[in-house]
Amino acid sequence: MIAHFEIPANECKMAARKLALALNAWLPEDIRIMSAVAAPKNFHARFDATGKQYRYFVWNHTAMNPLIRTTAWHVSRPLDLAGMRSAARLFKGTRDYQSFAANPGYAKESTVRTLTRCDIKRNGSLLIFTIEGDGFLYKMCRGIVGTLIQVGLGKFRAEEIEHMLSKKDRRVAGMTAPAHGLVLWKVFYRRAAVAKKSKSVRPELIGRHLA
16 A cells, blocks of 8 residues: 655655665564655645555355455355346446445535446455445445345345435445455555656655555
């Protein structure tokens, strides 16, 4: 993932390449800076993002794989994958996703978001849900995945997704999937926002966090 911070010009005495090495010497083993570059003065790692991709992992087998027990949701019952894929396609587009989001504890200006991707791939017993869009509401991805799993279990029909979206009420949709299966996989930026350099910019760090 990309992060940034500001360094006063009179204190920036280290090359970006060496800065990454120096930071890694102090970071815990599960976090590494892959590269560091100077960014435009007004760059912001959060507010300049144009989109995000989340992935959610489900282990669909009677016995859980112990190697991924902390990073995937164990669903032991058989799932209707075709039905789940049909339902997933209905989430794409510019929609109001209030029915699939939890209350964040404050008023949202809008609950409308645009999803450009919502699909499911199977690799043996592992199901990978990929959800991509311009932004997400609180627990929205987990609400979508939980509902899709319940479609696969026969609790809902795929065509009910349209009704859930139209009601804008969390109570009409399915469950919220557990947190441990969700990963923020990618954050998208306009290339110029992070690549441009000039003599007038403040030195800022752009690092990548290994997931």
